[in-house]
Amino acid sequence: MDFLATIGRVFLAFLSHVGRLSAFTGTALSHVVRPPFYPRLTLRAMVEIGYYSLPVVGLTAVFTGMVLALQSYSGFSRFAAEGAVATVVVLSVTRELAPVLAGLMVAGRIGASMAAEIGTMRVTEQIDALTTLSTNPFKYLVAPRLLAGLLMVPCLVLVADIIGVFGGYIVGVYKLGFNPSSYLARTWEYLEPLDVISGLTKAAVFGFVISLMGCYNGYYSRGGAQGVGAATTNSVVSAAIMILIFNYVITALYFGK
Amino acid sequence: MTAPAKIVLSDVHKSFGKKVVLDGIDLSIQKGESVVVIGGSGTGKSVMLKSVLGILRPERGSIKVDGEEVIGMRSKDRDRMMLKFGMLFQGSALFDSLRVWENVAFGLIQGRGMNRIQAKDIAIEKLAAVGLAESAGDLFPAELSGGMQKRVALARAIATSPEIIFFDEPTTGLDPIMADVINDLIVKCTKELGATTLSITHDMASARKIADRIAMLYKGRLIWVGPAKDIDHSGNEFVDQFIHGRAEGPIKMELRA
Ligand SMILES: Nc1ncnc2c1ncn2[C@@H]1O[C@H](COP(=O)(O)OP(=O)(O)OP(=O)(O)O)[C@@H](O)[C@H]1O
Numbered sequence: 001m002d003f004l005a006t007i008g009r010v011f012l013a014f015l016s017h018v019g020r021l022s023a024f025t026g027t028a029l030s031h032v033v034r035p036p037f038y039p040r041l042t043l044r045a046m047v048e049i050g051y052y053s054l055p056v057v058g059l060t061a062v063f064t065g066m067v068l069a070l071q072s073y074s075g076f077s078r079f080a081a082e083g084a085v086a087t088v089v090v091l092s093v094t095r096e097l098a099p100v101l102a103g104l105m106v107a108g109r110i111g112a113s114m115a116a117e118i119g120t121m122r123v124t125e126q127i128d129a130l131t132t133l134s135t136n137p138f139k140y141l142v143a144p145r146l147l148a149g150l151l152m153v154p155c156l157v158l159v160a161d162i163i164g165v166f167g168g169y170i171v172g173v174y175k176l177g178f179n180p181s182s183y184l185a186r187t188w189e190y191l192e193p194l195d196v197i198s199g200l201t202k203a204a205v206f207g208f209v210i211s212l213m214g215c216y217n218g219y220y221s222r223g224g225a226q227g228v229g230a231a232t233t234n235s236v237v238s239a240a241i242m243i244l245i246f247n248y249v250i251t252a253l254y255f256g257k
Numbered sequence: 258m259t260a261p262a263k264i265v266l267s268d269v270h271k272s273f274g275k276k277v278v279l280d281g282i283d284l285s286i287q288k289g290e291s292v293v294v295i296g297g298s299g300t301g302k303s304v305m306l307k308s309v310l311g312i313l314r315p316e317r318g319s320i321k322v323d324g325e326e327v328i329g330m331r332s333k334d335r336d337r338m339m340l341k342f343g344m345l346f347q348g349s350a351l352f353d354s355l356r357v358w359e360n361v362a363f364g365l366i367q368g369r370g371m372n373r374i375q376a377k378d379i380a381i382e383k384l385a386a387v388g389l390a391e392s393a394g395d396l397f398p399a400e401l402s403g404g405m406q407k408r409v410a411l412a413r414a415i416a417t418s419p420e421i422i423f424f425d426e427p428t429t430g431l432d433p434i435m436a437d438v439i440n441d442l443i444v445k446c447t448k449e450l451g452a453t454t455l456s457i458t459h460d461m462a463s464a465r466k467i468a469d470r471i472a473m474l475y476k477g478r479l480i481w482v483g484p485a486k487d488i489d490h491s492g493n494e495f496v497d498q499f500i501h502g503r504a505e506g507p508i509k510m511e512l513r514a
Pocket residue numbers: 273278296297298299300301302303304305347
């Protein structure tokens with residue numbers, strides 16, 4: 001009996017979380033589209049997400065592209081298909097690896113800092129102070145971050161696409177001895193707009209999810225430093241899980257027959 | 258009939274889980290009146306203020322400001338209602354990402370759409386009123402002492418010259434001279450600017466100076482409400498014990514030896 005009660009309790013807690021998150025998302029979205037807007041804050045969040053994440057995303061992308069070239073070369077040489085390396089690199093990077101890895105890196109960097117910042121504002125009553133100053137915290141804190149995540153992660157992923165392919169090119173040409181122009185030609189040959197577009201769609205969704213989880217966990221944090229710490233962890237873990245789930249869903253929508 | 262009261266609380270109940278904090282509060286505050294709430298630590302004074310501000314939602318009862326019910330108010334209406342209010346939080350709740358003057362000017366810039374240059378002038382004027390130099394305006398809250406932060410929070414609360422101002426322990430943490438300066442400032446807000454104020458304090462000298470009426474909160478109820486001049490002969494043993502700060506009396510501290 002106890003066992004059933006526990007399952008029931010966990011299930012109810014889960015449902016209440018889902019309900020609260022849905023309500024939070026709905027409210028946040030309604031504030032994204034209704035004035036007043038905060039262009040300065042949105043711009044600041046965009047710089048924080050887009051510009052300051054460039055090094056870490058670029059580094060991730062270049063090494064991913066390089067490793068991909070090495071791995072696919074050694075794997076594909078088993079059935080004499082080394083010529084496919086350039087194609088494999090560009091398709092894997094644009095469709096999967098750039099959005100997912102950039103998403104995960106940004107979740108660690110941005111999701112955590114949003115949750116910590118908003119969480120600290122919550123536990124030190126700064127969010128309550130906002131409302132007493134006639135400023136809606138959803139508009140002032142959440143909406144700019146959601147918008148920035150939605151817009152900037154695709155930009156980051158586009159950069160990661162280019163850097164990733166470049167990483168593959170470096171290894172392909174300087175280590176594996178491909179002819180530079182034929183490597184590039186191979187890269188372009190089978191690349192279709194949809195490969196890049198699907199990756200950017202993922203990026204937009206991931207960016208939104210990262211900001212959403214950061215803001216949501218921060219907004220509902222409670223109980224001082226420990227609570228803020230928990231909110232930070234939760235925001236990263238939940239964003240990472242949702243990235244992986246949405247990655248599958250979007251892939252299935254685009255390419256699943 | 259007298260004029261309708263500015264703020265009316267009737268039968269307000271608020272609990273956290275099983276813990277009952279407010280157990281039927283009735284209080285009405287006239288326009289231009291200064292009411293001080295006294296009571297032991299943890300009796301729910303701050304909770305009472307936050308209930309009026311809509312930060313906490315009471316389970317039962319009604320709170321009317323200018324005849325408008327605030328419990329369950331929509332966020333848009335609340336933002337509008339909050340234009341009438343100024344609030345000094347017990348823990349200051351300054352925005353730590355903004356400079357001191359931006360904190361003070363926040364309600365002017367965000368709440369009322371004033372331009373920054375004009376708002377800065379007013380902010381510096383208000384800082385001077387709480388005894389802070391212009392140079393302090395360019396610091397960040399973390400660079401100030403606790404008492405200075407309190408004064409900045411006070412300046413922020415009065416910056417928009419609101420109709421209703423709540424002060425949660427305005428003089429706690431200040432030296433006796435500065436405390437008296439702040440008392441004078443609060444008196445000035447009511448007497449000269451005609452604001453309606455509700456303050457919380459543990460400092461009886463301050464209470465006597467700023468209050469028209471004093472209310473004492475004990476065990477979730479207001480056990481005594483009367484003119485400030487009657488506080489010394491209230492005929493209420495709880496009040497007598499409190500204002501003389503005696504350990505012996507009907508109020509038992511919940512200590513375990
Ligand atoms: N968010 C909350 N969650 C749970 N309990 C709370 C919360 N806020 C306040 N309480 C409880 O309500 C009671 C009253 O708190 P409140 O802050 O109003 O006290 P106070 O009268 O302002 O005391 P002090 O003079 O020390 O500031 C306390 O016992 C506190 O534990």
